[in-house]
């Protein structure tokens with residue numbers, strides 16, 4: 001019997017089957033209830049006791065080897081069938097999914113492109129800043145609410161370090177680093193301690209503009225912003241400047257454009273006023289120039305700052321700010 005089992009071991013090792021039918025024939029011949037291996041197990045009764053241990057082990061090994069070989073061949077045949085049934089090698093390949101630019105990137109790039117045509121270059125600064133660059137140099141009073149934990153994210157261990165709340169901090173870095181003429185745009189992400197909702201987020205994006213030279217006037221500011229509004233929202237767009245307050249500019253203003261949805265006639269979007277606010281601006285406060293090492297007797301300048309989400313909402317009527325950071329491709333795909 002030992003002989004027979006060893007021979008069968010060789011046979012099993014050489015098992016081969018090209019088709020499911022061939023494989024089934026092997027199974028019936030060797031592994032079924034009436035197959036060769038089961039017969040051997042039946043004969044096992046007659047094996048003398050002193051050989052039972054050896055032969056038993058051999059028999060078990062034979063059965064395991066046969067079953068293993070059978071499973072292997074079955075997987076191979078199934079895989080082959082799967083390929084031949086489902087694959088049409090002449091079918092065109094799946095299109096490579098090209099990504100699209102994020103709407104905020106599109107709009108930010110457009111803002112940069114518009115201002116670069118009138119001589120602005122791009123500058124960047126760190127998102128983790130110190131109090132002086134974000135507030136101190138920009139003429140914020142020590143007790144200004146922006147310096148409160150309610151509004152600003154401070155680093156716990158060192159309250160002098162914080163996440164910038166506006167890109168005006170890059171103004172500080174530029175002005176302390178070089179003398180006029182300065183004409184830069186500073187795009188970037190900013191952070192505020194706000195509860196997240198459809199209209200507020202704890203981070204968003206701004207583009208800051210800064211122009212400093214001799215004899216820069218408010219008229220220059222107005223002209224640059226009118227040019228921007230027309231390029232961004234169409235030739236028919238009108239602007240208006242409302243007096244406002246920012247610590248770092250004097251005088252300060254907020255700029256509205258005629259509502260781009262109703263062309264200024266009044267609609268739900270502009271709350272029937274015909275105007276929508278798009279940015280803050282003003283003449284750089286002499287205190288700021290001085291703090292940054294620029295002589296206010298010699299130089300003057302203007303600055304403006306706008307929210308990229310705000311401009312994007314106006315251009316594309318995105319009603320929920322959260323969409324910008326959720327990475328839902330159904331939303332993102334719409335911006336080609």
Ligand code: DAH
Nearest residue numbers: 166168280281282303304305
């Ligand atoms: N930093 C202001 C803000 O975050 C925006 C701003 C207003 C920037 C007026 C300016 C400016 O440069 O002149 O709300």
